[in-house]
Amino acid sequence: DGGITQSPKYLFRKEGQNVTLSCEQNLNHDAMYWYRQDPGQGLRLIYYSQIVNDFQKGDIAEGYSVSREKKESFPLTVTSAQKNPTAFYLCASSIPGTEYNEQFFGPGTRLTVL
């Protein structure tokens, strides 16, 4: 089955630690995205990548880093510089170049900082 997988589903981190969230897709999509969701708010874009070895900051990139070494994978690292990292993180992918940018989402990772 084609889709997007995110792991782990739940993640706990101590303050001051970096943590990496996994996102893998087998949809053969070129573009991938990371969003953050906080209660009562819509999704906010952290980073996106339209092709391998290239990525751009979204609206709230501070305290986060990404890499895109393979088409299928777009891991997100939440660094200790992110002041309020507790949130729900969603990964998405799409086919760039299409006029409407329909995005497909993974099941999400819920990160809690203890």
Added chain:
Amino acid sequence: AQKVTQAQTEISVVEKEDVTLDCVYETRDTTYYLFWYKQPPSGELVFLIRRNSFDEQNEISGRYSWNFQKSTSSFNFTITASQVVDSAVYFCALSEFNDYKLSFGAGTTVTVRA
């Protein structure tokens, strides 16, 4: 800058009632795309519909219907004869032509009581 407003934070209905979710958007582009996504308690966003700015025909899919009105910049969503399984957060989103970015509204939480 594009913007999506979902003024209703929460809606609670009894099963079989109809429920309408409002979505108002802002964009300077003449070509753009509007989306509705459903987020059940599991967390994954499920695509419901995409509409382009040149197609103002209303659409019906089973118990779901959408009313797109460019004159009022609105793209409202109605669930007819609601069911408990419709309980979820619903997001409206906007994408401008050939843009990577999806701008999301804050979401409306729908609770359907048996």
